[in-house]
Amino acid sequence: MKQKFYITTPIYYVNASPHIGHSYTTIAADTMARFMRGALKKENVLFLTGTDEHGQKIQKAADEAGLSAQEFVDKVVVQFKGLWEKLNISYDDFIRTTQQRHIATVQRALQLLYDKKEIYSAKYEGWYCTPCEIFWTQTQLSDSLCPDCKRPLEKIREVNYFFKISAYQSWLIDYIKNNPRFIQPASRQEEVLSFLHINTLSDLCISRPTQRLSWGIPVPFSKEHVTYVWFDALINYISAVGGFDAKGDYVSGWWGDDTQIVHMIGKDILRQHAVYWPIILKALGIRMPDTICAHGWWLIDAAKMSKSVGNVVNPLEMVDKYGIDVYRYFLLKDVPFGLDGNFSEEAIVRRFNSDLANDLGNLLYRTLTMVEKYYQGAVPSPRNEIYDERITRIVACLAGLHRQIEDALTATTFNFSLALEKIWEPVSMANKYVEDAKPWNLAKEGKKEELEAFIRILVDVIRQVGHSLSPFMPQTASQIEAQIGKNKINKGQPLFPRIENTR
């Protein structure tokens, strides 16, 4: 494990409000960041999120809202930050592409690439739909009408700047093959490789004429152009944590060889991150990130989430209804990371009742009751002399738990659901052990020492589980800690009261 850990979410495009997908990526990154803060020192972890604020669609959304672009993005950013606060997202830095630190780095990067002759200007030809403000290439068209609005298109010819990514295709293929951890999960790596084998990369158009779009970062070597949003956006990962020195070398405390760099993304933007981004870095002479981790999508009642269908899930509503940690738990547990998941409230309730109420919540509450009943609320002190075989097994399970979680999260593919399964193992063992130990008999028969050892191991399980849970469910972890107390319990109410079928 490297000394430092730098994890990012994508910077979210602020032309609309955040939805379940944004919250999923961010919760996953937050959980990793929290876990790594425990594994490394807190100050050796940096968790970055932010917003992508330039481009045509934002300008259009701003126009529709009757605001200037800047006013519009300022407004939406507040929504995102509000959601992250509500979801308990522990980001260390929040970058906006309209910030000066970002603009300066993007412009410097462009100039460096231009000086290295990695960028050239060329005439660009395409079909333009003026009402939609969208460009279409010949191959996207079946007739001469706009695929979106079915209105006639206009043939436009203009000068734009292109980045020579085609020159890097074979380098990229080799790099991906030689670094199997670069794109995760492995199935995504195959996807990218097969894409690169089948297609020949064409140079990336990285500018837009100012006459058509003014809401962007000005290209330093042309007054008539602003930067294309994707080039602008990807640079955020380096502009947030460093900059170019006078010689044009990138300098950063978070991009050295001692840092593990992870970009958490959704599968829809894999192409940009696995193809464009490495090439940009390579051309600038900057090291590659360690891992690009692309997760799947959430389907809503088995259908693709879509603004036009109107089935977009608002995370705030779910959080208000079920609670932050229940929402976090559901997203991280219900689907193996990487695959598409199916979101429904029935599924949340099912998960809630079986895992949180029946298994974990019930274990905590029955234990609290026993401590209260048999020991008047005082937590028995550790007793090592009585160990039956089952206690030994539970102790071994607890001892190995941290390692198991670490393996699930770091050794393979950010397997959150597996990590949570591991945390539930001691919970289940403890619930079984209650049946075996029959504490009510121990109490009746006056077997004081056995009873104490028994209660003590339950308390140990709960403490350890609570601690292990803290990256995933931070609030729950502290609630458990508060209820089980140090020397004296604070019984309170059941942590996750079962949701009965009320429909």
Added chain:
RNA sequence: CGCGGGGUGGAGCAGCCUGGUAGCUCAUUAGGCUCAUAACCUAAAGGUCGAGAGUUCAAAUCUCUCCCCCGCAACCA
């Protein structure tokens, strides 16, 4: 002949790379127990692993053919 993902007990999935008694969670049923949130524990029922052919002593797993479902336009994690 476009590309990719998938089809495993009622539901959701693992297993397939590296063939060898088909496994997990939930739901169902029966029993046990009472510390506990009708919770917990134990047990049972339930599958010709999409169809067919081939390789093999042996195929969910390898090969071939076919059938069906979902993405591959936009918003967008």
